[in-house]
Amino acid sequence: SGSHETIDVSQARIIEDIVDQAEVALENKVPRDVFITASTGAGKSVMFQIPALYLLAKHPEARPLTMIISPLIGLMTDQVDSMMAHGIQNARTINSALAPSEREEIVQQIKDNEIDLLYLSPETLQNQADITAIIGDRHIGMIIVDEAHTVVTWGKSFRADYWYLGLYLQKLRKTQHFPIVTFTATATIGGKSDMFREIRDSLNMIDPIRYIGYVKRDDIDIGITQLPTLKGKDSLEVKVSLLAKRLQVWLRNGEKTLIYFPTVTLLNTVKRNIIANVPKLEPQIRAYYGNMTPPEKLNSLNDFKDGNALFMFATKAFGMGIDISDIKNVYHYAPTGDVVDYVQEIGRVARNHDLVPRGNAIFDYLKADDFKYVKQLHGMSTIKTWQLKDAMKKILELYKTK
Incomplete structure (x- = not known):
C-alpha cells in the first residue's frame, strides 16, 4: 500500500500463510512465495519448523520434505541440535564436516522417510545435478x-553458489511445486539498495507475500567511542590495553562477551598480546574462525555456550542464527563489514531476557586506523579471475541442461 504504518502480526498468522502456500503446492498448483524480515532473536526458526512438522502430521501420505538452505555449518548444527534436544528427531544436516559414511547414512534415512527437515548449504545443494541423489x-x-540477505551480499562476492541458487530452484520447480520462504533480520527495503527486490529477483520468487517486520532491537544499548589521536603511540598497544581493561571488568562481573575481529591474523595477534599482558584471562578465552577444523570450532562453541569460557574471539564465521541465550556484550575490535554485518553481529546479545534483560554493543575506534579494515575486506571480497571462470562454467552447465 506504500504505508509505513506498523501493525502487530502474530507468528501464528505468518505460520498459517506458510502452511497455506505449502498446501497449495501439495494440490499440484503454483504457490506464492513468502518473504519475512524480523529482528534477531525473534524466533524466525520456529516460523518454519512448526509448518514443516504440521504438514507432516496433516499429510502423512505425501510426507513433504522441508529443505533449509543455510550459510554456516555452525548455524545448521546449532538448529538441528536444538530440535533434537526438544525431542524432534527427524532433522539432520548434510555439510562438508561429515564423513562420507555419515553422509551416506543420512541420505538413506531421507529416502526412507526417516528425516523430514534437511539443513544444507547452497554449495551442497547445487553440487547435485540431480536432486534425487539426495532425496530420492x-x-x-x-x-x-535462512539468512536470505546472504543471497545478494555473499552471492555477489565470495559465495557464487548463492547467486545461482535462484536458477537451481527454478529448474527444480519444473518438476515439483513448492513455496520458497525466506527469512532475514537485515534486508534493506526500498531506496538505492533495495535488498528485498534483489533477493526476490535473484531467487525468482513468485508473487511473494511480504512480512516486513520491525528489526530494531530495543534491548541493546549501543556505545561507540572515538578514541583520541595516538600522538606517536602504537595503535595495537592502545587498543589491546583498552580491551584488556574491559575484559577484566567483564570477568569480575561474569559477563559472557563476544569480541569480533575483521581478520584471523588480527584476532590471533590481539589474543596473543592480551594473554601476554594479562595471563589470568587465558582460561576464559576461546577463538572461532573459518579455517579452524570442525572439531576445534565445536569445542570452542560448546565451551562458550556452556560457560566454561566467558570470552569468544571470533570473525564473522561466528554469527548468524547461532543462539546462545546469555551473551551480555558484543565488542567490535574493528569493523567486520557493513551495517548489515554489524546488525547481525550485535544481535547475538540478550537472546533470553530472563537471563540477560539488556545487552551491550560496544566499539572503541581509532578513526585513522580502524576503518582501513573496511577497505581491506572489500578488497578481499572482490571477484577474482578463478571465480569468474567458475561462474562462466556454471552458466555453461545451466545452458546445456536447458
Whole structure:
C-alpha cells in the first residue's frame, strides 16, 4: 500500500500463510512465495519448523520434505541440535564436516522417510545435478532460505553458489511445486539498495507475500567511542590495553562477551598480546574462525555456550542464527563489514531476557586506523579471475541442461 504504518502480526498468522502456500503446492498448483524480515532473536526458526512438522502430521501420505538452505555449518548444527534436544528427531544436516559414511547414512534415512527437515548449504545443494541423489523420490514441501540477505551480499562476492541458487530452484520447480520462504533480520527495503527486490529477483520468487517486520532491537544499548589521536603511540598497544581493561571488568562481573575481529591474523595477534599482558584471562578465552577444523570450532562453541569460557574471539564465521541465550556484550575490535554485518553481529546479545534483560554493543575506534579494515575486506571480497571462470562454467552447465 506504500504505508509505513506498523501493525502487530502474530507468528501464528505468518505460520498459517506458510502452511497455506505449502498446501497449495501439495494440490499440484503454483504457490506464492513468502518473504519475512524480523529482528534477531525473534524466533524466525520456529516460523518454519512448526509448518514443516504440521504438514507432516496433516499429510502423512505425501510426507513433504522441508529443505533449509543455510550459510554456516555452525548455524545448521546449532538448529538441528536444538530440535533434537526438544525431542524432534527427524532433522539432520548434510555439510562438508561429515564423513562420507555419515553422509551416506543420512541420505538413506531421507529416502526412507526417516528425516523430514534437511539443513544444507547452497554449495551442497547445487553440487547435485540431480536432486534425487539426495532425496530420492521425496516430495519437496518447502524450500527455506535462512539468512536470505546472504543471497545478494555473499552471492555477489565470495559465495557464487548463492547467486545461482535462484536458477537451481527454478529448474527444480519444473518438476515439483513448492513455496520458497525466506527469512532475514537485515534486508534493506526500498531506496538505492533495495535488498528485498534483489533477493526476490535473484531467487525468482513468485508473487511473494511480504512480512516486513520491525528489526530494531530495543534491548541493546549501543556505545561507540572515538578514541583520541595516538600522538606517536602504537595503535595495537592502545587498543589491546583498552580491551584488556574491559575484559577484566567483564570477568569480575561474569559477563559472557563476544569480541569480533575483521581478520584471523588480527584476532590471533590481539589474543596473543592480551594473554601476554594479562595471563589470568587465558582460561576464559576461546577463538572461532573459518579455517579452524570442525572439531576445534565445536569445542570452542560448546565451551562458550556452556560457560566454561566467558570470552569468544571470533570473525564473522561466528554469527548468524547461532543462539546462545546469555551473551551480555558484543565488542567490535574493528569493523567486520557493513551495517548489515554489524546488525547481525550485535544481535547475538540478550537472546533470553530472563537471563540477560539488556545487552551491550560496544566499539572503541581509532578513526585513522580502524576503518582501513573496511577497505581491506572489500578488497578481499572482490571477484577474482578463478571465480569468474567458475561462474562462466556454471552458466555453461545451466545452458546445456536447458
